[in-house]
Amino acid sequence: MKQTLYQVDAFTNKPFTGNPAAVCVLPSPKDDEWMQNVAQEMNLSETAFLVKQQDGYSLRWFTPTTEVPLCGHATLASSHVLWSENHLSPQESARFHTKSGLLIAKKQEDWIELDFPANLSETTPTTAEISQALGVPIKTVMKNSLGYLVEVESAELVRKIEPNFTLLVKHFPQVIVTSIADNNSEYDFVSRFFCPGLGINEDPVTGAAHCCLAPYWRNKLNKDEFLAYQASSRGGVVKVKYPGLDRVLLSGQAVTVLRGEIVC
Known part of the structure; x- marks a missing residue:
């Protein structure tokens, strides 16, 4: 049929x-x-x-x-x-x-x-190893049920990352990389999602990743509504609302x- x-x-x-x-x-x-x-x-x-x-x-x-x-x-x-x-x-x-x-x-x-359900992250002490796999210096590493959430210094760094996928798939099979957006940007934060553990090196735009990013950036920026950009080669825009409960509106x-x- x-x-x-x-x-x-x-x-x-x-x-x-x-x-x-x-x-x-x-x-x-x-x-x-x-x-x-x-x-x-x-x-x-x-x-x-x-x-x-x-x-x-x-x-x-x-x-x-x-x-x-x-x-x-x-x-x-x-x-x-x-x-x-x-x-x-x-x-x-x-x-x-x-x-x-x-x-x-x-x-x-x-x-x-x-x-969608919110996905909260906890700090984890794997900074040096994950920095080596991503090939960039990092500020913070968090862990959640999706994988790892990594903050880097700038949106430019997010866009320029070229990971070592051999190391990623072995040690960090799913990683969200994020940064606050540029000062003159219409967006609040930018991100990318590398997921070789799921059979694809990078997901172009990821709703589930923003269920992790919303609680993270709410604590950092002290706001609960965001306009986010996922900076893959295809790119995509996500509106995010997170009032601090157990749900995220994407x-x-x-x-x-x-x-x-x-x-x-």
Whole structure:
């Protein structure tokens, strides 16, 4: 049976920027092997699979090599598909049942707001080793359930980092690198996310990383609303709200760039 599949650029309103994700809305569940094979064939950082339920959709995310418990940009892409393909009306919220619990998305004009769990970080004493792997001096190293969060001195350093991926995948398989934005910037902070442990060296724009970055920068900047830029080669913009509870509100835009069929 043929399955329609969409490729969506998330956290952007311009095609060929942001973070691409594949989205497949299934009439009934598929087995894990089939979903992993499709994700490998798509060869994007994540492919999302949705199945309609009475009170929303089940949602699972696969990289080309493994299933992951949470993915922001593929959730944003999935929400975009549900509204743009008329599975939901603009007034309806998208409810996703996932391995990270219930996630809710709301359409707000040209933006989509995601309600995600916050991810708090703790200080860890691995400064010298991770500095060697990243190839830059660092200010702070934190640890959370996603991986490591590293602050460096400037946004310029964030953009210039060329990691030693052999060291990263062995010792630090998932690392967020961040800095306060330049003084004249419209953004509050910038970041990049290196994740060779997930089968990709760098994720272009990462919702889950901003669930870690929001609590970190709230403590540093003494504010709870941010405009963030992920400084990968494709780039992407994330609006972030974190009032200090256990949830983070992430907002982004998305655009469909491809629609096709899986024929096997």
